[in-house]
Amino acid sequence: MRNLMTFACPFRRKYPLPSQKDDLFFMSMAYNEAITAWEEEEVPIGAVIVREQEVIASAHNLAETRKEATAHAEILAMAQASRFLGDWRLNESILYVTKEPCPMCAGAAILSRVGEIVFGFSDEKMGCLGGKLALHQLLTWNHHPRVRFGIMSEECYELVRVFFEKRRKKDDNISNTTMTH
Numbered sequence: 001m002r003n004l005m006t007f008a009c010p011f012r013r014k015y016p017l018p019s020q021k022d023d024l025f026f027m028s029m030a031y032n033e034a035i036t037a038w039e040e041e042e043v044p045i046g047a048v049i050v051r052e053q054e055v056i057a058s059a060h061n062l063a064e065t066r067k068e069a070t071a072h073a074e075i076l077a078m079a080q081a082s083r084f085l086g087d088w089r090l091n092e093s094i095l096y097v098t099k100e101p102c103p104m105c106a107g108a109a110i111l112s113r114v115g116e117i118v119f120g121f122s123d124e125k126m127g128c129l130g131g132k133l134a135l136h137q138l139l140t141w142n143h144h145p146r147v148r149f150g151i152m153s154e155e156c157y158e159l160v161r162v163f164f165e166k167r168r169k170k171d172d173n174i175s176n177t178t179m180t181h
């Protein structure tokens, strides 16, 4: 069963000017997806896929909702993009994601031949685009996406950090209550 009580997201969505379709604009879209994840009690990570300056896919982490370890924002966004394009190859697409992709998502992005990956904050534990490993640099693999990072990294990181902080506090409260009654 899901946790008994929820904790509200203290962060607000961002609305950058649509006339400036730059990294900040698209990462804001991914950030807003991450906030939606929080509102659904999911770890707040979001992703969008952009092709020719248009968002063609937009998703957030749904692992808890779907009870699927593979339901990460990037995987769901790549599936949407492939359906939209009618092709599993995403060479001309850019994946924006709030956190450095894990082994599964980095691997899937490379296999999908995503042209470029832009992420918010680095993940030294699980990140596979330079944080812990650099799968995109493996010379034996025949696709090497461009990788950039650091766009809105602080905001994207704060979202996840505060989420876990609040969840820990809530879990502590629940266990304290259980112990005293």
Ligand SMILES: [Zn+2]
Binding pocket: 072, 074, 101, 102, 103, 104, 105, 106
């Ligand atoms: Zn992942």
